[in-house]
Amino acid sequence: MIIASIPDFREAARRRLPHFLFEYIDGGSYAEVTLRRNIADLESIALRQRVLRDISTIDTGTTLFGQAAALPVVLAPVGLAGLAARRGEVQAVRAANRAGVPFTLSTVSVCPIAEVAAASDRPFWFQLYMIRDRAFMADLLAQARAAGCSALVFTVDLPVPGSRYRDVRSGLSGSPGLRGDLRRFAQAAARPGWTWDVGLFGRPHHLGNVAPVLKGKTALSDFLGWMGRNFDPSINWADLEFIRSQWDGPLIVKGVLDADDARHVADLGADGLVVSNHGGRQLDGVLSGVRALPAIADAVGDRLTVLADGGVRSGLDVARMLALGARGVMLGRAWAYALGAGGEAGVARMLKLMAAELRVAMALGGFTRIDQIDRTALAQSLIA
Secondary structure (H helix, E strand, C coil), X not given: CCCCCHHHHHHHHHHHCXXXXXXXXXXXXXXXXXXXXXXXXXXXXXXXCCCCCCCCCCECCEEECCEEXXXXXXXXXXXXXXXXXXXXHXXXXXXXXXXXXXXXXXXXXXXXXXXXXXXXXCCCEEEEECECCHHHHHHHHHHHHHCCCCEEEEECCCCCCCCCHHHHHHCCCCCCHHHHHHHHHHHHHCCHHHXXXXXXXXXXXXXXXXXXXXXXXXXXXXXXXXXXXXXXXXXXXHHHHHHHHHCCCCEEEEEECCHHHHHHHHHCCCCEEEECCHHHCCCXXXXXXXXXXXXXXXHHCCCCEEEECCCCCCHHHHHHHHHCCCCEEEECHHHHHHHHHHHHHHHHHHHHHHHHHHHHHHHHHCCCEHHHCCHHHECHHHCC
């Protein structure tokens, strides 16, 4: 099929991936109100078109946490992304390196930290959950430091997992043991290209960073069970202080939707935060990232670097997020779809599309540099 946009990558991924895996990437929690809101709210924000501005030279480059980036975007942490293509996180970090943008490795990746570090020619970011097994968490931090990870993304909006109905219906969860394994096997068999490339030769059952604590267990159900048991509902502000004391590089707190919480993050010495509702996968019905962004940027944008995510499907959406106060934008499903559709080449192409669309948004808005994009880029009637 012809791919010209992120929705095209989504459709290509749907055709290639087993049903349970596509639904995992694509779905949200409960009735998916927030999932839809993330996209709809971005689409509703009108950009302001300006004319007769010399836009012959456009620079999309910026700096994020001391690291030069060719675009104001970051590949966000995506759990189990390595199942979307053979050694998927390795392919994605290579594409990010070629495009000159940061890549973030999830705690629950398929490829472990050391494997991604060996494949990367520039520092990448590492994402950490607060995990009940503190010794395992401390070991992950040590591995990230040893690998030269340049920033730590601490995800705080998952003390308990939201109910994801699609995962139950697809058989990813809710069907324990042999029954679930057989459902997933049947769906994989319907996608022979994926089964051959990823299921058989992609070593998907190594289960990345979590493999040591699974003690030889390799089934996806074992992995999912460990995840469910190890999210920590006792997480609190003291834990953020602890993480700050353990990590001397840039610390970015992901999952903030409230301005008061953002102020507290800044007070505790974080370097940045991500305005995020976890892609609509946690508390359904909350604000979209783009609607929560302006108040948070106004509250703490002069104290730390504000990033944002949620529903970004084009370079135009990146411009909208920047206009509302973000310094950079995290892409989650966009790169997961592209990885599922075409591996490293798919992610590279997706980033090229994003760059081209952002350039158009800047040119027709009258901007030649990223740092010029502010709320003047939006139609006045919709800035409130």
